[in-house]
Amino acid sequence: MTTEQQIDRALAYFTDEEHYCSYELLEGTGDTMLSAPHAMLQTRNGSVKCAERFTGMLCRLLHERIGCPVIYKTRHLRDDANHDPVSDYRDALCRYVKQHDIRFVVDLHQMKPERDMDVCIGTGLGRNLMGQTDIVEIITEIFHRHGVKRITVDKPYAAIDPNSVSATVAARCRVPAIQLEISTRLLMSGYDEYCFPHVLDALYEIILHLNSQPTEIAL
Numbered sequence: 001m002t003t004e005q006q007i008d009r010a011l012a013y014f015t016d017e018e019h020y021c022s023y024e025l026l027e028g029t030g031d032t033m034l035s036a037p038h039a040m041l042q043t044r045n046g047s048v049k050c051a052e053r054f055t056g057m058l059c060r061l062l063h064e065r066i067g068c069p070v071i072y073k074t075r076h077l078r079d080d081a082n083h084d085p086v087s088d089y090r091d092a093l094c095r096y097v098k099q100h101d102i103r104f105v106v107d108l109h110q111m112k113p114e115r116d117m118d119v120c121i122g123t124g125l126g127r128n129l130m131g132q133t134d135i136v137e138i139i140t141e142i143f144h145r146h147g148v149k150r151i152t153v154d155k156p157y158a159a160i161d162p163n164s165v166s167a168t169v170a171a172r173c174r175v176p177a178i179q180l181e182i183s184t185r186l187l188m189s190g191y192d193e194y195c196f197p198h199v200l201d202a203l204y205e206i207i208l209h210l211n212s213q214p215t216e217i218a219l
Contacts, residue, residue, distance in 0.1 A: 003197050006064075010057035014039055019074035023081070023089045025096060026060075028069035030211045031103040033096065034059045034203075036072035037081035037089055037165050038109060044080045051076075052110035054187040054196070059108065061200055068207050069096065082107075082165050090168045097173045104135075104210045105177040106203075107165040109157070113184040113191065118150040119143055122159030122179030128170040135176055139206055146202040147195060148186065157181045 001009075019040075039056025042049050059070040071093050073081060081089035097105060111120065121136055123129050129136070140151050159166045159179035166177035185191040186199050 003200070006061055007057065007196060010060050011053065013060065014051070014053040014056045014074075017075075022073065022075050022077050022079070023071060023092065024074045025071040025092055026063050026069060027096075027100075028063060028067045030066070030068050030207065031101070031213075032068055032207045032210045033093070033102045033105050034062060034068060034070040034207075035093060035105060035107040035165050036070075036109075037107065039072040040074060041076040042073070042080040042082070043076070043078040044083050048076075049080075052108075054184070055108035055110050055182070058200060058203060062203055062207065065204060066207060069100065069102070071096070082109075083161065083163055085163055087163070087168075090163075090165055093165065094169060094172045097169060097175060102173075103175055103213070103215070105166065105169045105173075105175060106206070107159075107169075107177060107179045109179060109181045110187065111157075111181045111183045113188075115156070115183055116150065117152045118148045118183050118186055118193070120152045120155065120157045120181040122157045122166065122181065123154055124159050124164075124167050124170065125154055128159060128166045128177045128179075130170060130174060130176045132176045135178060135210075138209055139178065139180070142205050142209065143202050146198045146205075148199065148202060
């Protein structure tokens with residue numbers, strides 16, 4: 001199966017509105033876990049926001065490729081797993097992180113195509129990195145190698161809301177958690193900047209690099 005066929009299959013999964021459960025958690029191996037809390041519609045402050053389906057697709061495709069553990073939303077229950085004060089999604093994620101000694105969490109999001117940047121790395125103004133600040137340089141360098149050049153840190157998305165996935169994971173689990181906002185221009189065919197396979201490869205390399213870090217030594 002070609003990469004484009006895999007993408008089409010993953011897209012079909014996230015356009016299916018008949019999923020029974022609110023989220024799906026796929027167990028895996030390695031020290032890095034991916035999350036996509038907005039893979040389906042979400043409701044924030046009474047307003048329904050668009051699904052960021054490509055983030056869920058990236059999770060599923062990377063789970064298939066490398067076997068990393070992933071969690072993503074599969075059903076809209078008028079909730080927002082990246083904002084609500086109480087979230088079964090975040091509870092399940094943190095429980096898995098603690099039970100399986102996960103050392104890094106990468107929380108995927110999708111930016112509107114109007115944004116000037118390609119990727120925004122949200123660190124909670126550094127607080128969610130748990131002192132491992134080199135993670136930002138690692139992610140930036142890997143994206144650059146795959147042709148993704150316009151990268152910002154904490155602007156416009158800093159992930160400072162304590163109810164965001166990355167801030168919650170960092171606070172509860174004491175492991176580095178990054179929020180990665182990726183432009184829709186890179187993910188959706190039809191845009192000149194479309195490069196979904198390159199983004200997929202970059203995330204694959206990021207996971208491999210994080211998994212290779214010594215347990216006792218900071219990055």
